[in-house]
Amino acid sequence: MFRNFKTVPYVVFGRGGFNQLDTILLEKRRNPEGFMVFLVDDVFADKDLRNRIPAGPRDLTLWVNVDDEPKTAYVDQLTEKVRDFSEDLPDGVIGIGGGSTMDLAKAVSLMLTNPGSSADYQGWDLILHPGVYHVGIPTLAGTGAEASRTTVLCGPDKKLGINSDYTPFDQIILDPELLSGAPSDQRFYTGMDCYIHCVESLSGSFLNAFSRSYGQKAMDLCREVFLDGGPESDDKLMVASYFGGMSIAYSQVGICHALSYGLSFVLEIHHGIGNCLAFDKLEEYYPEGVAEFRHMMKKHTIHLPWHLLPASGEQEIEKMVDVALVLEPLWENALGPDWRGIMTRDKIKKLYERILT
Numbered sequence: 001m002f003r004n005f006k007t008v009p010y011v012v013f014g015r016g017g018f019n020q021l022d023t024i025l026l027e028k029r030r031n032p033e034g035f036m037v038f039l040v041d042d043v044f045a046d047k048d049l050r051n052r053i054p055a056g057p058r059d060l061t062l063w064v065n066v067d068d069e070p071k072t073a074y075v076d077q078l079t080e081k082v083r084d085f086s087e088d089l090p091d092g093v094i095g096i097g098g099g100s101t102m103d104l105a106k107a108v109s110l111m112l113t114n115p116g117s118s119a120d121y122q123g124w125d126l127i128l129h130p131g132v133y134h135v136g137i138p139t140l141a142g143t144g145a146e147a148s149r150t151t152v153l154c155g156p157d158k159k160l161g162i163n164s165d166y167t168p169f170d171q172i173i174l175d176p177e178l179l180s181g182a183p184s185d186q187r188f189y190t191g192m193d194c195y196i197h198c199v200e201s202l203s204g205s206f207l208n209a210f211s212r213s214y215g216q217k218a219m220d221l222c223r224e225v226f227l228d229g230g231p232e233s234d235d236k237l238m239v240a241s242y243f244g245g246m247s248i249a250y251s252q253v254g255i256c257h258a259l260s261y262g263l264s265f266v267l268e269i270h271h272g273i274g275n276c277l278a279f280d281k282l283e284e285y286y287p288e289g290v291a292e293f294r295h296m297m298k299k300h301t302i303h304l305p306w307h308l309l310p311a312s313g314e315q316e317i318e319k320m321v322d323v324a325l326v327l328e329p330l331w332e333n334a335l336g337p338d339w340r341g342i343m344t345r346d347k348i349k350k351l352y353e354r355i356l357t
């Protein structure tokens with residue numbers, strides 16, 4: 001059986017594309033009593049973008065804080081806020097921000113139409129009903145969250161996405177202008193998420209011509225952005241992120257992502273940073289990728305924030321191993337169907353010890 005995967009049906013790409021949001025939403029406003037929910041990264045609360053959001057008087061704007069990566073409890077809280085605002089469903093949920101904000105928007109859209117807590121749906125294909133119409137507008141590029149069928153959440157006992165055919169956005173707007181204010185180190189870490197998606201996809205056992213084509217193009221673009229630079233870098237990075245997402249849609253990520261999830265769940269290390277910290281210690285598995293990554297770091301004078309990793313005890317490392325081991329498809333992609341014989345619990349523990357020292 002081949003994967004029958006869902007993609008985003010409508011894509012706007014281009015500088016200034018954000019200005020089309022109003023017209024796009026107009027078609028989706030069902031009646032004069034309806035409303036839209038704008039879920040916006042609070043980093044923009046005092047920026048110009050705030051005044052460009054096409055929110056009408058009946059709409060709800062929720063400023064979200066992503067100092068911590070999205071948690072299921074936060075999704076449930078935001079969903080409650082929308083329910084408290086109106087007993088009707090909104091006509092749409094629009095997420096404006098990086099991967100964290102886009103994931104929050106996807107999750108709230110799903111939880112408005114599905115009972116219980118978002119933690120109940122962490123896994124594969126557990127969502128029962130289609131969510132509310134949802135739009136994603138990235139302000140950072142690299143995660144591929146704009147393209148993917150998942151919303152990654154930290155729950156009470158695991159970091160795992162809500163993976164479903166209802167999760168992908170109905171519309172995305174890729175406007176490279178929105179990347180302009182991102183701090184350079186954050187831009188690098190999120191961009192490396194894309195680079196690592198490509199390395200893991202292109203070296204994985206799930207690879208096919210579809211996935212390879214997107215992955216290679218995304219990797220070429222990452223090289224142009226992070227090794228050559230130039231005026232079109234933000235445009236290229238935005239396309240790379242989307243293509244990287246498309247590549248892993250038909251393959252998977254690998255060892256670096258599995259380890260990064262454990263770092264994120266136990267130590268609250270953000271995804272892009274966690275990936276970089278883990279990837280730097282994985283030259284045994286991805287020698288060429290790690291060498292090129294170091295070259296990119298040097299070029300951008302990035303010093304990895306090892307200080308964010310506190311001294312971790314036995315119990316914490318065991319928990320990280322538990323979190324990483326849940327991600328079976330990632331290990332299988334990286335090491336093949338017999339991965340359990342290759343990557344033992346003890347070996348994963350040693351990898352964590354290498355990262356943490």
Ligand SMILES: NC(=O)c1ccc[n+]([C@@H]2O[C@H](COP(=O)([O-])OP(=O)(O)OC[C@H]3O[C@@H](n4cnc5c(N)ncnc54)[C@H](O)[C@@H]3O)[C@@H](O)[C@H]2O)c1
Pocket residue numbers: 041042043066067069070097098099100101103139140141143144145146148149150151152153178179180181182183186189190193270271272
């Ligand atoms: N759904 C998916 O397929 C998928 C894939 C990979 C990662 N993720 C998730 O994405 C998240 C990481 O996303 P990210 O790396 O894009 O970062 P982020 O959304 O966590 O944001 C990082 C920081 O950058 C700030 N920021 C965002 N845009 C900005 C801008 N234009 N200017 C200034 N500051 C800005 C944010 O406020 C935040 O402080 C993680 O939660 C991860 O789990 C999801």
Ligand SMILES: [Fe+2]
Pocket residue numbers: 143193194197257271
């Ligand atoms: Fe990632």
